[in-house]
Amino acid sequence: MSNEAGHVTGEDAVKFAYWVPNVSGGLVISNIEQRTSWDIDYNRKLAQIAEANGFDYALSQIRFTAGYGAEFQHESVSFSHALLAATERLKVIAAILPGPWNPALAAKQIATINHLTAGRVAVNIVSGWFRGEFAAIGEPWLDHDERYRRSEEFIRALRGIWTEDDFTFRGDFYRFSNYSLKPKPLDPLPEIFQGGSSRAARDMASRVSDWYFTNGNTPDEIRKQVEDIRAKAVQNGHHVKVGVNAFAIARETEAEAKAVLAEIIEKANPEAVNAFGHEVKNAGKASPEGEGNWAKSTFDDLVQYNDGFRSNLIGTPQQIAERILALKDAGADLILLGFLHFQEEVEFFGKRIIPLVRDLEAKRAKARQPADAAA
Ligand SMILES: Cc1cc2nc3c(=O)[nH]c(=O)nc-3n(C[C@H](O)[C@H](O)[C@H](O)COP(=O)(O)O)c2cc1C
DSSP states (O other): OTTTTTOOGGGGGGGEEEEEEOOOOTTBBBBBOOOOOOSSSHHHHHHHHHHHTOEEEEEEOSSSSSSSSOOBBBHHHHHHHHHHHTTTTEEEEEEOTTTTHHHHHHEEEEEHHHHHHTTTTEEEOOOOOHHHHHHHTTOOOOOOOHHHHHHHHHHHHHHHHOOOEEEEEEEESOEEEEEOOOSSSSSOOOOOEEESSSHHHHHHHTTTTEEEEEEOOOOHHHHHHHHHHHHHHHHHOOOOOOEEEEOOOHHHHHHHHHHHHHHOOOOOOOHHHHHHHHHHHHHHTTTTSSTTTTOOOOOHHHHHOGGGGGGOOOHHHHHHHHHHHHHHTTTTTTTEOOOOSSSHHHHHHIIIIIHHHHHHHHHHHHHHHHHHHOO
């Protein structure tokens, strides 16, 4: 689909999301200066800047304790609601952690926010990587694949509660008997995202999630993941869309952008980066395949929580726009972005890079037309 300007629209246009900085310390484990704040005033303004500059979604984070930075953390669902109340079009994805949340509470909370915000709230069901956090709040720490088995039941229960009357469910983790949630969310239902890219995470995506979020990576590696989950999803009669994480550093010259990356890494806090790497690698090693989201992450990668440098959106606006198209070609439907100085850089990204992406998409669509017509 395209609009009057020839720009690709709707499902065909790659979507943009930004990480809500609702925890302190930003998105990199580094002592580099960051003009970003986790407070609500900063975040309300950021959300307004994002929706005025072409962003579709904001993703909030759930953390219960500090660890490797992130000393202060606002809760994700209530914070997401505040951002929705301050905006008109932006969709906000609230992160939810099975364990502390159960599906009855989440379904009710999100259904209410859905009504209060004309359907703009979505959820990100995260399965957890931070054992110390679970210990601190007295939550049992399940084995890796058990965490995903619980998340899958959580998602099935959430969708069941949202769509059925007299919902009855007999799972290993959750049980419902003739439960009728009223009111149900508005149609269409809140979208269900998930974070995680281990075997168990992918299999869950291919069965139940609307969206699969994965850590930053090269187009080739993203393509492999997409082919894997889409092939499985087809077998399950399911369709899943893909969001890829990236940390963007856009500057007028590539040299400037690369210098910023070098400074982030040079000023990284090695103890915190190594401790974070140890924690996340251990969380993945407990999976049957002994891997997980961060299996191949180097020290430099781990300076950004979700391998965002690997997506290489670091350079001039034109270079970044072209690399986004390469990720889209590999199967990405959405690019999730972190920045050093969020307000300034979200605006710059929206004004300078999204229009280039739309132009490139339009050129591609035009180039494809004759072939399509001949087919
Ligand atoms: C985009 C994205 C967002 C995430 N957000 C959170 C979060 O807010 N809180 C959290 O504890 N974990 C979060 N995670 C971590 C995942 O839920 C999961 O525990 C992690 O990716 C481990 O995946 P694995 O099983 O593939 O190794 C996020 C992951 C991704 C990719």
